[in-house]
Amino acid sequence: MRTMRNRLPTPDTLASNADETSVREGASSAFMRDRNVSVTERHHPEYQALGVPVGAFLIYPILAESAIYDDNAFAKSSGAIGDWVFQTKAEAQAASNWSRNLLEGFGSVTTYDYVTLTKLDTTDYQVGVDGRYDMVGNSNIYSGMEDGRYTVPFANLSVPRNAVTAEQYDLVQGDVGAVQELNRLRFSERFDAADYQYRNLLDGLNHVIIEEAQNHSTYAAQAKAEYAVSPATAVFGAFSWNERDYQDPGSQGSNSSGYELTVGASFDITHVARGEAQVGYLQQNFNASPANKTPAKTANGPAFRGKIEWFPTQLTTVTLHASREIEDWTVTGAFGTLGSSGGVRLDHEILRNLILSCNVDFNQYQYIGIGRADKSWSFGARGNYMFNRNWGMSLSYIRIEQVSSYGGLDFQDDKISIGAVFQY
Amino acid sequence: MFKCFLTAALALVLVGPLGAAAQSPSNPAPSRSAQAAAAEAASSGPIFEYRLGPGDKLRVIVFGEETLSGEFVVSASGKVELPLIGAVDAAGLTITQFQSSVGKALKDGYLKDPRVSAEVENYRPFFILGEVQKPGQYPYAVSLSVMNAVATAQGFTYRADTRHVFIKHLNELGEHKATLTAATMVQPGDTIRIPERFF
Numbered sequence: 001m002r003t004m005r006n007r008l009p010t011p012d013t014l015a016s017n018a019d020e021t022s023v024r025e026g027a028s029s030a031f032m033r034d035r036n037v038s039v040t041e042r043h044h045p046e047y048q049a050l051g052v053p054v055g056a057f058l059i060y061p062i063l064a065e066s067a068i069y070d071d072n073a074f075a076k077s078s079g080a081i082g083d084w085v086f087q088t089k090a091e092a093q094a095a096s097n098w099s100r101n102l103l104e105g106f107g108s109v110t111t112y113d114y115v116t117l118t119k120l121d122t123t124d125y126q127v128g129v130d131g132r133y134d135m136v137g138n139s140n141i142y143s144g145m146e147d148g149r150y151t152v153p154f155a156n157l158s159v160p161r162n163a164v165t166a167e168q169y170d171l172v173q174g175d176v177g178a179v180q181e182l183n184r185l186r187f188s189e190r191f192d193a194a195d196y197q198y199r200n201l202l203d204g205l206n207h208v209i210i211e212e213a214q215n216h217s218t219y220a221a222q223a224k225a226e227y228a229v230s231p232a233t234a235v236f237g238a239f240s241w242n243e244r245d246y247q248d249p250g251s252q253g254s255n256s257s258g259y260e261l262t263v264g265a266s267f268d269i270t271h272v273a274r275g276e277a278q279v280g281y282l283q284q285n286f287n288a289s290p291a292n293k294t295p296a297k298t299a300n301g302p303a304f305r306g307k308i309e310w311f312p313t314q315l316t317t318v319t320l321h322a323s324r325e326i327e328d329w330t331v332t333g334a335f336g337t338l339g340s341s342g343g344v345r346l347d348h349e350i351l352r353n354l355i356l357s358c359n360v361d362f363n364q365y366q367y368i369g370i371g372r373a374d375k376s377w378s379f380g381a382r383g384n385y386m387f388n389r390n391w392g393m394s395l396s397y398i399r400i401e402q403v404s405s406y407g408g409l410d411f412q413d414d415k416i417s418i419g420a421v422f423q424y
Numbered sequence: 425m426f427k428c429f430l431t432a433a434l435a436l437v438l439v440g441p442l443g444a445a446a447q448s449p450s451n452p453a454p455s456r457s458a459q460a461a462a463a464e465a466a467s468s469g470p471i472f473e474y475r476l477g478p479g480d481k482l483r484v485i486v487f488g489e490e491t492l493s494g495e496f497v498v499s500a501s502g503k504v505e506l507p508l509i510g511a512v513d514a515a516g517l518t519i520t521q522f523q524s525s526v527g528k529a530l531k532d533g534y535l536k537d538p539r540v541s542a543e544v545e546n547y548r549p550f551f552i553l554g555e556v557q558k559p560g561q562y563p564y565a566v567s568l569s570v571m572n573a574v575a576t577a578q579g580f581t582y583r584a585d586t587r588h589v590f591i592k593h594l595n596e597l598g599e600h601k602a603t604l605t606a607a608t609m610v611q612p613g614d615t616i617r618i619p620e621r622f623f
Contacts, residue, residue, distance in 0.1 A: 314582040315623065350622055352583070 030228035039347040066419030075154035102132040138181040215247040250289030254335040258284030275308030286335035334367035481546035487539035548612035555584035564612040585621040
């Protein structure tokens with residue numbers, strides 16, 4: 001569920017998603033994790049947008065422009081082609097200022113304009129609404145809907161290697177959930193549905209690459225029960241079920257259903273660390289593909305997910321994250337993708353209006369049914385600077401190194417970008 | 425019976441002077457309160473002697489002379505305007521020195537044996553700014569330390585450098601950097617700046 005975060009905005013990430021069990025402002029809860037404030041979530045009123053009051057809502061308009069140099073626009077293992085791309089994003093966020101309940105809306109349009117590789121030019125859009133109805137105490141029900149068009153970077157190996165135009169997909173997704181909190185117990189339930197429709201591409205000979213095989217719908221249901229051992233710690237058990245239905249199962253993705261059962265804990269130790277971690281078991285059953293004459297497959301094994309923030313000082317936050325789960329995309333011929341990832345990120349507040357960040361991430365993808373596995377490392381560094389509450393700029397560098405068990409798919413990609421943002 | 429009485433009287437006569445000799449002015453046995461004061465002085469650090477300055481509000485009492493007593497403010501020129509004797513220098517003097525100065529002035533042609541007492545009623549305020557929650561001007565209190573002053577300003581911000589402090593005294597042109605400890609003291613009229621840290 002999307003929630004407004006008034007923090008130093010960056011030209012390409014101007015909103016953040018809050019935990020779906022966030023409580024209304026001012027409420028007390030045994031599950032609140034607000035004893036520590038991370039660098040990126042710390043409020044700086046002198047550098048925050050004021051918004052435009054419209055009745056009981058505040059509207060936040062944002063305009064961001066970035067110049068990015070990508071030295072390997074097609075993520076090729078050899079013969080890399082680089083180019084400049086100008087990313088322009090116009091966005092508006094609206095949030096209610098009621099004492100109870102919450103209604104938010106958002107909309108954005110992003111254009112990517114390449115200087116030389118103009119066939120890669122795309123336009124993305126996103127529009128959505130989220131709502132939360134507060135009930136007794138910290139119990140609530142919430143729902144949200146979103147419609148958008150997204151560009152898939154070539155660094156994602158689901159994009160055909162012979163494409164010369166950018167891959168895009170249309171996504172319509174919705175969610176509905178509820179939270180019940182009774183003293184030390186909290187129960188959460190949630191249902192998500194998403195529909196992915198991929199747009200066709202062109203290859204170097206202007207032939208159409210049909211991407212309908214990737215079209216699919218995903219349904220997921222989650223339930224979680226938590227017990228607050230203390231105001232700073234809680235233990236929980238969670239169960240989730242999912243189903244994926246492909247329009248053309250077998251060529252790139254197969255119909256499947258599965259579940260994940262985990263136990264975990266969340267904690268918030270003042271001036272030390274906070275986080276949540278869960279471990280358990282996952283199983284995903286992929287249907288047989290009569291068209292390809294492939295038998296049913298099962299992917300199973302340990303499941304884990306966690307995010308821990310360590311606060312060595314109040315000016316520095318170190319974030320560790322790890323996960324192992326079934327991905328929403330896959331490559332040609334595979335039933336699905338089992339992804340394992342982990343990483344560490346460091347954020348440091350040099351000045352109130354200058355934040356420096358760096359990160360190292362690792363991803364490993366196992367493609368079910370074809371025996372292929374890819375590994376990727378990414379290294380990033382960025383700085384965000386706000387001149388005042390309206391103007392800011394950023395500078396970033398990212399390097400991606402991908403190694404595949406299939407030949408000819410390794411690549412290295414470096415991107416450097418400089419951007420400016422205006423907000424009100 | 426008479427012999428016993430005579431012996432006891434003789435003993436009293438002899439012991440009394442001997443006891444007094446043991447407690448002669450050259451070797452007095454200290455009283456309990458004096459012992460405690462001596463121990464406290466030995467264990468405490470240097471005694472901070474406050475010196476008067478412009479803005480201090482004084483209460484001056486001349487015993488038996490109500491018209492010469494009252495509350496007076498040290499002016500910007502460092503003097504105190506007192507009845508009968510006029511302007512008396514105060515800036516830079518300790519309260520004891522000021523008392524003596526006023527007594528001498530009164531004795532010079534006005535009073536035979538003036539008994540003067542003075543105390544500071546309101547000290548000059550101190551100023552604190554920088555990385556504290558509530559910068560501003562606050563009233564000085566005796567033996568105020570920088571840590572006390574920060575607490576008065578509702579504590580450090582999360583960006584405060586808690587190891588150093590910049591202090592400018594009233595009679596100085598610029599601030600100087602000092603290590604911030606529990607014994608770093610504040611004087612009335614000081615401007616204290618808590619610097620920002622970057623790591």
